[in-house]
Amino acid sequence: MSKPSLVIVDTACANISSVRFAFERLGVSPLVTADAAQINSADRVILPGVGTAAAAMRNLQRLELVDTLRQLQQPVLGICLGMQLLTTASAEGDVDCLGIIPTRTERLQAADLPLPHMGWNTVDGRADNPLLAGLPDASYFYFVHSFAVAVSAHTIASCHYGQTFAAMVRSGNFFGAQFHPERSGAAGATILKNFLELTDADTRT
Amino acid sequence: MLAKRIIPCLDVRNGEVVKGVQFRNHEIIGAIEPLAERYAAAGADELVFYDITASADARVIDKSWVERVARLIDIPFTVAGGISSIEQAQQLLAMGADKLSINSPALQNPDLINQLVDEFGQQCIVIGIDSFFDSESQTYQVYQFTGDEQRTQKTRWQTADWLAEVVARGAGEVVLNCMNQDGVRKGYDIAQLQTLRRSCPIPLIASGGAGAKEHFAEVFQQAAVDGALAASVFHKNIIEISELKDYLATQEIVVRR
Secondary structure, three states: OOOOOEEEEOOOOOOHHHHHHHHHHOOOOOEEEOOHHHHHHOOEEEEOOOOOHHHHHHHHHHOOOHHHHHOOOOOEEEEOHHHHHOEEEEOOOOEEOOOOEEEEEEEOOOOOOOOOEEEEEEEEEOOOOHHHOOOOOOEEEEEEEOEEEOOOOOEEEEEEEOEEEEEEEEEOOEEEEOOOHHHOHHHHHHHHHHHHOOOHHHHOO | OOOOEEEEEEEEEOOEEEEEEOOEEEEEEEEHHHHHHHHHHHOOOOEEEEEOOHHHHOOOOOOHHHHHHHHHOOOOEEEEOOOOOHHHHHHHHHOOOOEEEEOHHHHHOOHHHHHHHHHHOHHHEEEEEEEEEEOOOOEEEEEEOOOOOOOOEEEEEEHHHHHHHHHHOOOOEEEEEEHHHOOOOOOOOHHHHHHHHHOOOOOEEEEOOOOOHHHHHHHHHHHOOOEEEEOHHHHOOOOOHHHHHHHHHHOOOOOOO
């Protein structure tokens, strides 16, 4: 089977290079683009994200990508802020997001722990999470964030830091990871590989 | 549980990794990429690259190695050294650096911290603070241009005040280099780190003084820092990262293995 074609959405405010390099280490050459036609025709789409939700949504609107992203049928993976953008709205800048996954992004309630939540933390996955296939329970992933997606029916993995929050979400063909798989060593590479190898059965709701 | 981070620090000068004692007399350790790869494979949680000459020379670091490192390793890394503008920061992040650490340029222009945080987000802006204990006045003083012994100078800031300032300006993390301890491998400055930890609501990384596995346990247990940075003990193979983590786990410190 040939490698699937992969597009990384050029959100203009993300550190896209490390995501691109991570896929290149897996033998895939991603196309970084903000072109709707190219995004539509890719086998897999990555929505990366670093920065603030308000700035990222502003960029997606300016690039006229909001409807394109909402209507994608192929597997999509939002990373970090990219995952938060899949939700209905974010408290970071009080902004409407893409509304693909019906839950909200709120400020992380970490009590007296340092914020941002930065470093390697363990993730507990739901048994039916295809992206965690082959990984042991409580694997470590690298997190950097101050806002987090609330736990809901769409949570397919959770993490705890002051509170329990969604480490991974899913709705149909849309997936999200709050941590950075591209910077999470071998465990992170496994997630990216699993994403590339998703089957149609995996993405049916 | 969030793991305590072990962070090898690679001081870079002229494209090579070097190491000094108390920020002086640098010796060459080796090339950047093989060391970066070795530490990532050995279980380092993160790497920091300091171009120690950059600020003192008023030039930005030679950047070509940043992209080579980003392609090679799959753990986060921070780049430091003379980053004094949005454009420079943009370029380094675009090459794949995860975080940028700002030291002397932030002291010269504190507004730079706010500008970088506004542009790139709090999560990627680290402030490095070089703090020296002055035994005469019994105070901790912030120094700048510590990469060049000819130009190293005391600033008007006491360390606790500068820490409060950078937190107020939105910094995402602080690396506190305790200069008296640097490179002498007698242990982290626990007293100073304990004091500053209490007034630091963002992640705090200890730097300077690691010489034995016990020093890492002490700093995590007594100063509650989020990570511990070290250079010579790793460069000189005095401590092996996986053995260090095994030891810390026996001390009930949460580490990623």
